[in-house]
Amino acid sequence: MSDTNLLIPLDTLVPVQGKNFYSLMEGNPCTGCSAPCCRMVLIPHPAPTTYMDLDYILYMLGFSTIEMLLSPDGQWQVIVHDNCRFLDAATNLCTVHGTPRKPKTCVFFNPHQCWYKRNFHSEQNFHSECNLHNVTLSDEVVRINLEAMETILQHVSCDEAGNIIEVPTWEAIRDLVAGLHLSNEGQQVVEEIPQDVESWMP
Secondary structure, eight states, X not given: OOGGGGSOOGGGSOOXXXXXXXXXXXXXXXXXXXXXXXXXXXXXXXXXXXXXXXXXXXXXXXSTTEEEEEOTTSOEXXXXXXXXXXXXXXXXXXXXXXXXXXXXXXHXXXXXXXXXXXXXXXXXXXXXXXXXXXXXXXXXXXXXXXXXXXXHHTTOEEOTTSBEEEOBOHHHHHHHHHHHHHHHTTOOOOOOOOBOGGGGOO
C-alpha cells in the first residue's frame, strides 16, 4: 500500500472550531487576562470545627481585602487580595517576566487550563475590595465574604460545648451566596437549606 493512501483527503476533515496545536504554541493564553493570579494570595486554612473557629473566620473577614474559599471537597483557603509588587497594574503584565527574579511558582504555572482565569477573570474591573457585586459564581469554589459568612452561619448548629454538629451542604452554601448576589439585584431567593456536616470537613 502506498503511503499516499494513508492520507485523509482535506475535503473530508471536520472544520476546526478552535485553534490548532501550532496556533496555541505561538499564542499567549494570558493575553487579555486581568491577571487575578497576580492580584491575590491563597493560603490553606483548617476547616472550622468549633464555634471559635467560625468566630476567627468572621474576624478575618472583617478586613476588606480578605475572602474565604470553600471547595466541594471541604477544603478552605484564605484569599488575601493584594497586587504582586512585580505586577504592572496598568498593563496586567509581569515586570520580571523572563528574568531570574520571576518566582519559579510563576515560571512553571500552566496557563492553558488556568484555575484563576476560570474563577476570577470574568469579573469586570477586578479589584481588591470584596463585595458580592463582583462575585463570579463557580462550580469549583464558593467565595465567601463577610456578608456571605454571616448568612451561612444562620444555618450552622453547634452543641453546648461549641462543636459544630450541622452545616449546609456545599451546594446549599453556593446557593446561599448566589442568593445574596441575586437579592442585591432585586431578585427573589429560595430559602430551603439542606444540611451536611461533611460539606466543609474533608
